[in-house]
Amino acid sequence: MRWSEPGSGAHLLVTGGAGFIGSCFVRQSLVADPSLTVTVLDKLTYAGRRANLAPVESDSATAPRLRFVQGDIADAAVVGPLVAEADAVLNFAAESHVDRSILDPAAFLHTGVMGVHVLLEACLRETDRAQRGERPEPPRFLQVSTDEVYGSVAEGLSREEDRLAPRSPYAAAKAAGELLAVAYHATYGLDVVITRGANTYGPYQHPEKLVPLFVTNAIDDQPLPLYGDGLQRRDWLYVTDHAAAIHHVLRRGAAGEAYNVPGEASLTNREVVAALLERLGKPWSLVQTVEDRRGHDRRYAMDGARLAALGWRNRVGFVEGMAAAVDWYVANEAWWREARSGDWHAYYERQYGARLAASPGAAPEG
Ligand code: NAD
Numbered sequence: 001m002r003w004s005e006p007g008s009g010a011h012l013l014v015t016g017g018a019g020f021i022g023s024c025f026v027r028q029s030l031v032a033d034p035s036l037t038v039t040v041l042d043k044l045t046y047a048g049r050r051a052n053l054a055p056v057e058s059d060s061a062t063a064p065r066l067r068f069v070q071g072d073i074a075d076a077a078v079v080g081p082l083v084a085e086a087d088a089v090l091n092f093a094a095e096s097h098v099d100r101s102i103l104d105p106a107a108f109l110h111t112g113v114m115g116v117h118v119l120l121e122a123c124l125r126e127t128d129r130a131q132r133g134e135r136p137e138p139p140r141f142l143q144v145s146t147d148e149v150y151g152s153v154a155e156g157l158s159r160e161e162d163r164l165a166p167r168s169p170y171a172a173a174k175a176a177g178e179l180l181a182v183a184y185h186a187t188y189g190l191d192v193v194i195t196r197g198a199n200t201y202g203p204y205q206h207p208e209k210l211v212p213l214f215v216t217n218a219i220d221d222q223p224l225p226l227y228g229d230g231l232q233r234r235d236w237l238y239v240t241d242h243a244a245a246i247h248h249v250l251r252r253g254a255a256g257e258a259y260n261v262p263g264e265a266s267l268t269n270r271e272v273v274a275a276l277l278e279r280l281g282k283p284w285s286l287v288q289t290v291e292d293r294r295g296h297d298r299r300y301a302m303d304g305a306r307l308a309a310l311g312w313r314n315r316v317g318f319v320e321g322m323a324a325a326v327d328w329y330v331a332n333e334a335w336w337r338e339a340r341s342g343d344w345h346a347y348y349e350r351q352y353g354a355r356l357a358a359s360p361g362a363a364p365e366g
Pocket residue numbers: 015016017018019020021022041042043044045046047048049071072073074091092093094095096097110111115144145146147174196197198199200201205206
């Protein structure tokens with residue numbers, strides 16, 4: 001398999017490769033394996049930024065091995081020829097923000113369901129071609145999924161064989177995408193693997209998400225809108241570990257299987273916010289209690305034994321990762337100010353305007 005070993009000269013199609021985790025995957029994969037070539041297919045929604053690929057597009061060691069195509073994964077005419085050239089397809093493309101899925105679910109279904117279907121159909125055509133001897137091997141399809149497909153877990157750890165019980169339109173679209181991929185494996189024998197990653201943080205994350213939103217608001221001494229009691233619990237995974245774990249599953253994962261990718265720290269939102277404020281040297285008094293997210297999942301927690309059995313372990317602990325993340329936003333103000341321009345203001349007002357106006361005030365500490 002050309003995608004299975006470093007140095008094998010594989011060509012990867014990375015959809016959503018201009019987003020937060022996808023661009024990290026592209027940046028680190030091109031550097032780690034000088035034989036690798038990558039095509040990024042990205043629609044460049046509000047969340048996708050060509051600037052996220054600048055480090056590899058401006059480096060002569062990596063730039064010739066990277067091609068960027070702007071387009072929609074639900075567009076079969078664009079997808080077909082790109083999949084035909086690829087040894088493996090990694091689908092990072094998604095509408096990824098739970099709050100936006102509560103405001104406007106349609107785009108989540110377009111990309112998360114129809115888009116995945118179009119990618120699978122293209123992989124099926126290539127699998128058939130391989131069977132007829134028209135290409136050396138069928139493509140492997142890796143669907144990047146999330147711990148949110150398990151829904152809120154009151155206690156214990158989610159295992160891969162657990163029932164999927166998504167509770168937001170975002171999570172339901174992600175579960176649908178996975179189920180379609182597994183169905184194409186069972187029905188047509190497609191080579192499919194799935195990763196279910198935990199809450200990811202680090203550089204280049206769009207500032208609508210908790211960590212970059214709170215870091216950038218705090219830099220500007222603006223209120224930090226904490227939903228409800230702030231005791232919701234997430235498992236925090238540094239982005240370089242998430243991206244490298246995905247590459248590990250691409251190479252070592254068994255066809256038809258899903259792999260949990262847990263983080264390094266199970267923390268409440270309050271604990272995460274306290275950590276980022278401490279790194280920034282900003283006071284807790286910036287934190288405002290606001291109306292909770294509708295249907296807010298209380299806790300995610302996954303068992304990572306299946307991935308560990310493939311020989312994977314995370315490298316970045318939470319304290320180190322949070323310091324690196326906070327410092328990156330401090331040092332890259334132009335990047336996040338650009339992300340917080342244009343449509344950002346309308347979104348911010350819609351999501352937070354009434355919440356902040358009705359806030360009972362500073363959240364109690366502790
Ligand atoms: P992101 O929102 O930063 O990036 C998504 C990218 O997909 C953007 O570049 C966007 O332009 C692109 N895109 C959206 N719709 C598209 C379409 N129809 N066609 C082509 N490109 C399209 O998201 P992220 O945080 O990097 O997440 C990447 C993947 O990882 C997603 O599938 C998400 O569900 C999953 N995931 C994210 C996390 C997390 O904590 N961020 C955790 C687990 C899994």
